[in-house]
Every structure is written in C-alpha cells, then in structure tokens.
Amino acid sequence: AQTVTQSQPEMSVQEAETVTLSCTYDTSESDYYLFWYKQPPSRQMILVIRQEAYKQQNATENRFSVNFQKAAKSFSLKISDSQLGDAAMYFCAYRSAWGAQKLVFGQGTRLTINP
Amino acid sequence: DGGITQSPKYLFRKEGQNVTLSCEQNLNHDAMYWYRQDPGQGLRLIYYSQIVNDFQKGDIAEGYSVSREKKESFPLTVTSAQKNPTAFYLCASSSYSQGLGNQPQHFGDGTRLSIL
Numbered sequence A: 001a002q003t004v005t006q007s008q009p010e011m012s013v014q015e016a017e018t019v020t021l022s023c024t025y026d027t028s029e030s031d032y033y034l035f036w037y038k039q040p041p042s043r044q045m046i047l048v049i050r051q052e053a054y055k056q057q058n059a060t061e062n063r064f065s066v067n068f069q070k071a072a073k074s075f076s077l078k079i080s081d082s083q084l085g086d087a088a089m090y091f092c093a094y095r096s097a098w099g100a101q102k103l104v105f106g107q108g109t110r111l112t113i114n115p
Numbered sequence B: 001d002g003g004i005t006q007s008p009k010y011l012f013r014k015e016g017q018n019v020t021l022s023c024e025q026n027l028n029h030d031a032m033y034w035y036r037q038d039p040g041q042g043l044r045l046i047y048y049s050q051i052v053n054d055f056q057k058g059d060i061a062e063g064y065s066v067s068r069e070k071k072e073s074f075p076l077t078v079t080s081a082q083k084n085p086t087a088f089y090l091c092a093s094s095s096y097s098q099g100l101g102n103q104p105q106h107f108g109d110g111t112r113l114s115i116l
Helices: none
Strands: A003-005 A010-014 A019-021 A024-026 A032-039 A046-052 A064-069 A074-079 A088-096 A109-114 B004-007 B010-013 B019-025 B031-037 B043-051 B054-057 B064-066 B076-078 B087-094 B111-115
Touching: A003 A088, A010 A019, A019 A109, A024 A074, A032 A064, A032 A074, A046 A064, A046 A074, A074 A088, B004 B087, B010 B019, B019 B031, B019 B087, B019 B111, B043 B064
Parallel strands: A010 A109, B010 B111
Antiparallel strands: A003 A024, A019 A074, A032 A046, A032 A088, A064 A074, A088 A109, B004 B019, B019 B076, B031 B043, B031 B087, B043 B054, B064 B076, B087 B111
16 A cells, blocks of 8 residues: 655745755555645645656646655655745645545645744 | 535534535536545545445545435445544545546535534
8 A cells, every 4th residue: 555654744934935845655556646735724625736657857836846756755845935825734645547546645744934 | 616515614423423524516527535634644535436326445434434326426424433533524526537647636625523
C-alpha cells in the first residue's frame, strides 16, 4: 500500500518570503500522480498544484511550484512571495494512475504567515 | 455553478442512532468518495464509488455504509457500530477514465459530526 509522509506538522514564514513544505511517499508503482491541496480555516479543500510522475518537468502554478524527485520519492511544495491568504493546512496526496482513483493523503502541514 | 453540496453542515448523533450525511454533485462525475478527517491525521478514505450501483470499502469502512443509486448522489450513513464518529467528513468526486488519471478530485465543504 502507498503511504505519504509530511514530516513538518507546522511551518511559519514571513510575508513576502519563500517557504518549502516537504512530502515523501512510498510506492512500488511507476505511474502515478501527486497533488498538493490547501485547506484554509473554512475547511474547504482547494487544489494547489498537480504533477504527473512521467513528466520530468516540475509543475508550476503562479507563486507555487514543486520539486519532484522521482528516484527519491520526494515532492516538495515551494511558495514564493508568501501572502497572508496562503495561511492554511497543506496536504500532499498520491494517486495511482490505474485502477481506482483513490487519494492517499499525508498528515498535513499547518502554514502560518507572519505579517 | 457546478459543484458538490454536502448537508447538513453540522450534525449531532445520539447514542445508538444512525445518521446520514448527504452528498450531491452536478459535475457529471462518475466517481465519488467519502473521507474522514481527524485532527493531526489528514484525510482517510471511508468508501468510494466509481459507477452507479457499485462501491468499495476504503481504509476505514467499519461502522459506515453507503449507497449509489444515482450518479449525482452518494450518501454516507454513520451507524451505531461506529464508536468514535466525531470527525469532519468530506465528500469528493472526479471524472473516471483511465486516460484522464490526472483529473483532480473536487471536494464539498464538509459536514462536522459530533456526539451528543
């Protein structure tokens, strides 16, 4: 079974600075997808960014980018120019490319933005 | 607007009572999912359904039941056998196609269940 580990329960960053959230996963599959979801205090789950394992190029969405290291099974999220609205719980998630498209989530990292 | 509607937002259960959480989507998605969220544990999969009239157990299905009679609806019943039901429950849906595996899951706003 696949597992996802987020080793940083909490992180904080000064507004306008850059922060990196860590995620590692364990799988024996070669085809899969990785996601970062954001959960603000409203508890809504919002997709931040996604990465296909077969793509070597790291995904980027505006101020959000990932560092995907397939051999190391690492998928970190970098947030540049942090804004107060970025404060939230961030979850890393794994999904197999085939079969049931279930998400396996990490435990989450609570990100605080200091003004 | 297309989306997922969960109701009620807050729900209270008495001892020995079954309660049902509603999840409706108008995204025309084939697959639907139920997750449970406890503090510090992330989201865990309870049940999922890829097509109408079919569903599978997730990692923590004991004490829960579901049905999928319509494509749009995937209600979750928390039975009296679930001894620790207090949690936040999230419903999600996604397109299901092997060729569209990177389609993300869309989530509802959740239901918070507490024991009276």
